[in-house]
Amino acid sequence: MAGTAGTPGTPRVLRAMNDRAALDLLLEHGPLSRTRIGKLTGLSKPTASQLLARLEAAGLVLATGTTEGRPGPNAQLYEVNPTAAYAAGLDVTPERILAALAASASLALLATACTGQSESAATDDPDAKTTITFWHGWSAPTEVKAIQENVDAFEKAHPNITVKVVGNINDDKLNQALRAGGSNGPDVVSSFTTSNIGKFCSSGAFLDLQPFIEKSKLDLDKLIPKPMLDYTQFEGTRCALPLLGDAYGLYYNKDAFEKAGIKSPPKTWSEFAKDAKKLTVSKGDSYQQLGFMPTYHGYETVVDHYMSQWDHAYFDQDGKSNIAKDPAFAEMFTYQKKLIDDLGGFSKLEKYRNTFGDEWGAKHPFQTGQVAMQLDGEWRLGMAQQAGVDFEIGTAPMPVADDEVDEYGKGFLSGTIIGIAPQSEKQNAAWELVKYLTTDTEAVVSFANAIHNVPSTFAALKSPDLKVDEGFQTFLDIAQNPHSNTPPASVNGSTYQTTLQDFGYQYESGKVKDLEAGLEKTAKQIDTDIEQAK
Structure with missing residues (x-):
């Protein structure tokens, strides 16, 4: 078993203290969102996310419902898991703080305990009953x-x-x-x-x-x-x-394509933007048909799925976040934001998105004809057919950056x-x-x-x-396809992807104006979170 629980002032103990504070707040106030926990503890959103992921992985907290009227991960509420809390020795009394610290300290020991066990050689007879x-x-x-x-x-x-x-x-x-x-x-x-x-x-x-x-x-x-x-x-x-x-690709409504005079699915993002506008049919202050829902809340149109179609590197050779230095990230964010603006703007698109059915139900917007193109996984084909769509479905790879046509055919895996x-x-x-x-x-x-x-x-x-x-x-x-890709693994799991996705929500809505500064700030947060997780 390598490592120790840490000494005062080390990141491990500081994390344990944060865990203690969060558990105490949840016990006192009941279910809280990530944002609320961050404000009450003084932690940033990404750090609060990492804290909750740590407590959730340890079985000390549970996700329980969402905040009414709020979209995305910020709406998720968390509460103390009563069963796990008891097992960890938590006590819902004024003395519970000390037990919470003990419980959070045990999280620091989990990794070393598991590592020690994984090194043991298998000794069982595979031929025995x-x-x-x-x-x-x-x-x-x-x-x-x-x-x-x-x-x-x-x-x-x-x-x-x-x-x-x-x-x-x-x-x-x-x-x-x-x-x-x-x-x-x-x-x-x-x-x-x-x-x-x-x-x-x-x-x-x-x-x-x-x-x-x-x-x-x-x-x-x-x-x-x-x-x-x-x-x-x-x-x-x-x-x-x-x-x-x-595998993720492009679904398109062949009937809508024919009506708009589009002969084949787009191969580059420039072609895609033109087709999305051609396929968009207005109706009053909304849409009769939207060519494509580009916002990050559009089900599978999230940052890492978009990024798979640009050559990119999330981290440099030293393991540091590369999102502010690799121009592919700025290109993607700029493209997606312009597509939002060209299709009517964030507010108009969000209002229309709120009329969509559930992603996993028969009323998915692609299946109802509300959108003509959709980024999605291979499962959508069967779901759309089972829903009894009244148009012919086409599938193709997602488009690629204009200067990467030779890699057309790749996708997110x-x-x-x-x-x-x-x-x-x-x-x-x-x-x-x-x-x-x-x-x-x-x-x-x-x-x-x-x-x-x-x-x-x-x-x-x-x-x-x-x-x-x-x-x-x-x-x-x-x-x-040899160019198909997935985000690289990290010691703190998907936290860096969540941090970048959170930035995407802020940028697409206009809350963040300076893309370069925003990416630099996000990169620093990613590096800090990874360092704390080591």
Whole structure:
């Protein structure tokens, strides 16, 4: 076990003191938003976000509802988790402050505790009769059925291993179980949150898989597309493998294109802006049809999805934030803001956006014809077809920067990750399941067909058994494009992306006027947050 809890004045103890103060405020006032906690503690929004992420990962606080009338992450409310608070020794009395400090100090020990466990070698006999537990996050009946069918096939191929499957597990439940340890926890773990891979690998919350990979003589570079390999490792530690993926592209209304005289989907952002304006039909002080909803609250039109279509680097060679120095970021923010202005302005667009249906429901604005183009993942095709749209749907890669036409075809990638719990006493048996689910072509193809996600191996992507139509092929091609990308992992997970996204909200709405100064300030905050997380 490396490291200590820290001494007075060190960042670790300062973080513990902040944790203590936040817990005390939540106990005293009840549910609070990130912004409110920041104001009451004197912390910046990004630092308050990191604090809440730390407490949430430790199971000490829970997200509970939102502030009425407020959009985005600032609306989320948090409260103390009564069960976890009791387990941590918190006491809802005037003496609770001391217990809160003890609880927050325990967070600092979590990473070192996990790291120590992850270094232990697997000693179980993979051929012995045993039962392992597999936790996953899927909850829809079709998804649960599909993963169970793959597990059944695994058990048939490995008659000595029985798999107990537990579904609907989110990262909060997963983190609590990994922290608690013990024989009742999972052996095989999975997460939908690729941006947390830095936390999972650096803390040892997920076991280092490299010894198992080498023992099985797997050449991952020949098995799995590079972007998917990238988002399942951190700083040389491979603690996960991809279990299907998501690719993002452009959906467009072919009927609307024909009516507007547009013959093909745009390949550059300049072409895209022209088409978005052509496709926009006004109605009074609003829209009958909007070419594209460019704001960051437009479901999947978030900063990192936009940035995937510009060549960019979030960090420099020294690991410092590069967003103020790499011109691609200023280009993207400038382009998006101009597109907002050209399509009617932020206020008008926001008013129209408030008429949209739920992203995951039948009344999604692309499906209702309220917008003619939409940035989205491969799943939208099936959802739109199930909603019974009355127009022909086209799919294409998202456009690229005007001087990067040779990279047209790339896109943003993410997906599900799977690994082994470091506390598992059946790591060899657990590896057999991980290896099967992620590298067996039949298993990957059958799962992809069932839940309409992108296969995560080259063999599965090219399998004749994969169900592919013209619309879905677009996303298979994006997944295999060598220029497709995902944000790099960080020791504090997605905090740096949240910080940049928060800046985006401020800039697009006009609250921040100076782009250069804003990016410089945001870069400094990102560097500070990462340094504090180390």
